Amino acid sequence: MISTRSLFLATKLLSGKKHIFKNRNILGAVLGIGLSLIPLIVVLEISSGMIEGITERYMEIGSYHLQVKPFFYLDQEHQDLAIQNIKSLKDVKSAFPVVNGVGLAYSENGRTGISFKALPRDYLNIDKSAAKFIKIESGKFKLDTNDSAMLSSEVARILDVVPGDRIKILTARKFPGRPTVLKPSYLTVNGIFSTGYYELDALSIYINIDKGKKLFTDKNSLIIGVKLFNPFENIKEKTKEVRNILGTGYSVFNWYNLEQSMIDSFNTTKTILLFIMILIVIVAAMNISSAIVMLVMEKEEAIAMLKSTGVSSSIITQAFVSMGFIIGILGTFTGLVLGLLAAININEIIHLSEIIINRFYDYIQILFSPFLILKERNFIIIDTAYYLDKIPIKLDLNSILLISTLTVLLSVFAAYFPAKRAGRLKPMDILRKH
Amino acid sequence: MSNIVIENLYKSYNTGTEKLLILKNLNLTVEPNTRVILTGSSGSGKSTLLNLISGMDNISRGKILVDNYNVHQLDENTLSSFRALSIGLIFQFHYLLKDFTALENVMMPAYMTGMPKAAALAKAEELIVEVGLEARMNHLPSQLSGGEKQRIAVVRSMINNPGIILADEPTGNLDEANSIKVEEILFELVNNHGKTLLLVTHDNSLATRGDRHLKLENGILVEL
Numbered sequence: 128m129i130s131t132r133s134l135f136l137a138t139k140l141l142s143g144k145k146h147i148f149k150n151r152n153i154l155g156a157v158l159g160i161g162l163s164l165i166p167l168i169v170v171l172e173i174s175s176g177m178i179e180g181i182t183e184r185y186m187e188i189g190s191y192h193l194q195v196k197p198f199f200y201l202d203q204e205h206q207d208l209a210i211q212n213i214k215s216l217k218d219v220k221s222a223f224p225v226v227n228g229v230g231l232a233y234s235e236n237g238r239t240g241i242s243f244k245a246l247p248r249d250y251l252n253i254d255k256s257a258a259k260f261i262k263i264e265s266g267k268f269k270l271d272t273n274d275s276a277m278l279s280s281e282v283a284r285i286l287d288v289v290p291g292d293r294i295k296i297l298t299a300r301k302f303p304g305r306p307t308v309l310k311p312s313y314l315t316v317n318g319i320f321s322t323g324y325y326e327l328d329a330l331s332i333y334i335n336i337d338k339g340k341k342l343f344t345d346k347n348s349l350i351i352g353v354k355l356f357n358p359f360e361n362i363k364e365k366t367k368e369v370r371n372i373l374g375t376g377y378s379v380f381n382w383y384n385l386e387q388s389m390i391d392s393f394n395t396t397k398t399i400l401l402f403i404m405i406l407i408v409i410v411a412a413m414n415i416s417s418a419i420v421m422l423v424m425e426k427e428e429a430i431a432m433l434k435s436t437g438v439s440s441s442i443i444t445q446a447f448v449s450m451g452f453i454i455g456i457l458g459t460f461t462g463l464v465l466g467l468l469a470a471i472n473i474n475e476i477i478h479l480s481e482i483i484i485n486r487f488y489d490y491i492q493i494l495f496s497p498f499l500i501l502k503e504r505n506f507i508i509i510d511t512a513y514y515l516d517k518i519p520i521k522l523d524l525n526s527i528l529l530i531s532t533l534t535v536l537l538s539v540f541a542a543y544f545p546a547k548r549a550g551r552l553k554p555m556d557i558l559r560k561h
Numbered sequence: 562m563s564n565i566v567i568e569n570l571y572k573s574y575n576t577g578t579e580k581l582l583i584l585k586n587l588n589l590t591v592e593p594n595t596r597v598i599l600t601g602s603s604g605s606g607k608s609t610l611l612n613l614i615s616g617m618d619n620i621s622r623g624k625i626l627v628d629n630y631n632v633h634q635l636d637e638n639t640l641s642s643f644r645a646l647s648i649g650l651i652f653q654f655h656y657l658l659k660d661f662t663a664l665e666n667v668m669m670p671a672y673m674t675g676m677p678k679a680a681a682l683a684k685a686e687e688l689i690v691e692v693g694l695e696a697r698m699n700h701l702p703s704q705l706s707g708g709e710k711q712r713i714a715v716v717r718s719m720i721n722n723p724g725i726i727l728a729d730e731p732t733g734n735l736d737e738a739n740s741i742k743v744e745e746i747l748f749e750l751v752n753n754h755g756k757t758l759l760l761v762t763h764d765n766s767l768a769t770r771g772d773r774h775l776k777l778e779n780g781i782l783v784e785l
Binding site: 135139429554555561 | 612615617618637638641642643644645646650652654656657658659660661665669670672673674678717718721
């Protein structure tokens, strides 16, 4: 569709003294494409980073790569045998018991419902990939005794406790044929941690595995968490291998089964956001049409001259389509550079915006203080307490390539109709006019 | 060898209120390698005749054959090829592409119609040297004098080696000294390269330089 001849003609017509960035229409079209791509790139990079950040945390700390659930109460002997069998598989990095349960926690200053996770005392050594996401905010990660507890920062905040403090917990215990009994226990806070994601932190308390087994005796409470060397590759086959080696009596779930609805919901949100952003790019690409219409008018004389020397309509059309292509490339490049810069520095941009807004708010308050009394306020754009502690960025090169190609194609499409019109111009009509 | 045959040609324009008959039953045969000078008063239809021969304008009735091409029966693409390869056009105004250098202006018709870029540049360079403008080759039209621009326009018309050159008052915008220079170059090139020339002019003194002198009067062609 675009030949080297037409590209040469296009670059020559565009690169004249008055053109490219001195021509307002072309500059407008390039900036239009560039600016419309910025939010698209930022949304793409941030949403990919957020989805990856949240998914990784859920995989490493929440659901693990694989989860083995026994159909019966797993005693120590069966637990050790199952873990030994699972570890014998070449794709398995580690396997460990986990007891899950719920209860209530009390301190002198507060109380809250909590979600217990009982882990081996050397958990952070066994599962190094989980250790990556567990940030110790105070104290030490210690689950060595039966009364050891690690509190998430949110639970510590609600209970208003620090390492060394004691807390009371209440857990429910069921006995066949008898009413449920509430059992009080005391734990010592050894440390306070954060995973960086509010949903995972909100009500979490980590306790020692032996204590967990005593508190939660239900057969469904104990699971085996499995970590793989590569959880993204052939996950179905790896799940099957674990199922096969354990035989009957166990069900095995992988992270994708367990988190599928959450991942799908994130991806749907991402797709809707991208669709809206693509509409903005489409509107911006239409600017190219008007830029080419203006360019055709400016270059009428040249078109007439070229056609009078035998240059065909198709070469003229191709040359103006090439201009759309060049504008598209320049706009896409501008958008990519600015979009990536904005995405990479999004945390700083948000922080700076918050400072500016809050300063402006203070300034208004000072300026109109005798007449207007505003509430004291600290404006926060994104409260990181409820999302990841830092907005992560993921450079999704395939998507960037796809968006760039789509933008350039849209630019070419937008240029086609005025370019076709340029090709149809009659040289005599133009020469008479001039 | 390129010739022009015009048979029973009529050309009229609708001005809105009346029909203006410019050319009336015009017949003409121009043999190859002939230099024809066409004179006539303003508005007599001289330029119109050249535009009809080049296919730039539409005829009302009749037939124009150039190199056996029935010009007004050609489709869009063939008409472009015909204009590129069979005729060279020179206008009163140079119509050089202002963002292109002199060299690029000359090479464009060749390059755009299929000649490889290097060959088109070499050919353009050769022609520019022939008219003594080698020092101005890489200058933009805005950096050239009126006479130089028109000399570039003359060589541009020859880049595709057409058999016929149609020149519409090529010196009409130039002072006397430059007019003489451009005329010299035009006739020299036409002679050297063996072209058929149809030159429209107001200057009767040029008539002596042609093999034939024709005059258009009231839409009718008269051989002088």
